[in-house]
Amino acid sequence: MRVQKIPTLQQTYTGYAAKLILEDDSVFDGIGFGYPSEVAGEVVFNTGMVGYTETLTDPSYRGQILCMTYPLVGNYGVPSFNIKDEYGLPKFFESDKIQVKALLIHDLSDIASHWSCTRTLDQWLYEEKIPGIYGIDTRALTKKLRVHGVMMGAVVVSENAIDEARLKRALSSAKYEGLNFMPEVSTSEPKEYGDKSKDCIVVLDTGVKYSIIRNIIRTGYRVVRLPWDATYEQVMSYNPKGVVISNGPGDPKVCTDTIKTASKLIKESTPTLGICLGNQILALAGGANTYKLKFGHRGQNKPCVDRRNNQVYVTSQNHGYGIDPKTLGKTGFKVWFENADDDTVEGIEHKSKPIIAVQFHPEASPGPYDCMYVFDRFKEIIGNGVKPEPAVAAAATTKAAKARPKKKTTKIAAKKKKKKEVRRGAKR
């Protein structure tokens, strides 16, 4: 019997001169791969071990230079965009292109080998005109970012000798903070996904990942994806059962149009789910404040506590901003999830309206699928109409609670209980 050979491809677009310089003047020399060019952006690190095709295409990374802390990258190559899921969405990518400005890794695998591999990582970067550097000390870089906080950086990959002074000039004029990336990542026109006969969920696209659309369809809806600046009236013209405000890049405060629509969604008690940027937007719309984290949360094993039942879930995250819990007071929102590492807010829920939001990524991709239940809870909330389910109901879904035999509250048992109470009262 003949077995199909696993495709094995050699990296080819490598070996250029390459340099990264940071705001604090530190310089990292490495070997360039991908597309020879010069870029500047905010340098961030992600601690995930797998999923570079999903990570690199996550629109939330727009404007950022990404350092992956896992040391060996590229070994399984890049699959074809033509591999689709059952809903016709690309299976291994979160948008249609690479979103990071540059990629920084410790070691690029010499060969790529996987059944789905159709090109190498360096080839993909080359074709999408993205520079990459390998051979730098990513551990030293990450430690620097952890101590100092995220910094602006400039990357050059060049076929010729590197002009460091020029790179420094590029760095000095680079900006990330306060930029509005929405026009670059959002859809410019309405798009529809899923079975037309199903009820509709509108997604306000502030840089939505395909996996979010996939999970909304999975819970039994069709999706209408609207531009980030769609008004409340435009959203409602589709008669949606609920609205999802998606993930996305940059500071949530610059998304003023989406915040305006979110305020109206809150006012009208429209069932709404916010994810990552959407969580921050809902908080701002409710009157809370957001702030920039020192170096953010980017990884696939971030522990979060669901405050309704104190269970800890392993979550996938990619955010550089957070909600200030001290400002939630008069908003009507309370904390739903907390990060077990540093107690930052990882989700909020409205106390009286059908509105919930998470800072992490319930859709994962890449990362663990532990929090898929967030989508199912959203469906329950839509079904119930007004109020999110109480905490007790959530606790009853835990394994321990299920295993516990239920007490029978028969009439006799109730009478006995009453007698006991009367006796106790007499003793006092």
Ligand SMILES: NC(=O)CC[C@H](N)C(=O)O
């Ligand atoms: N993944 C996201 O939606 C990120 C949200 C926001 N841009 C942040 O960095 O916090």
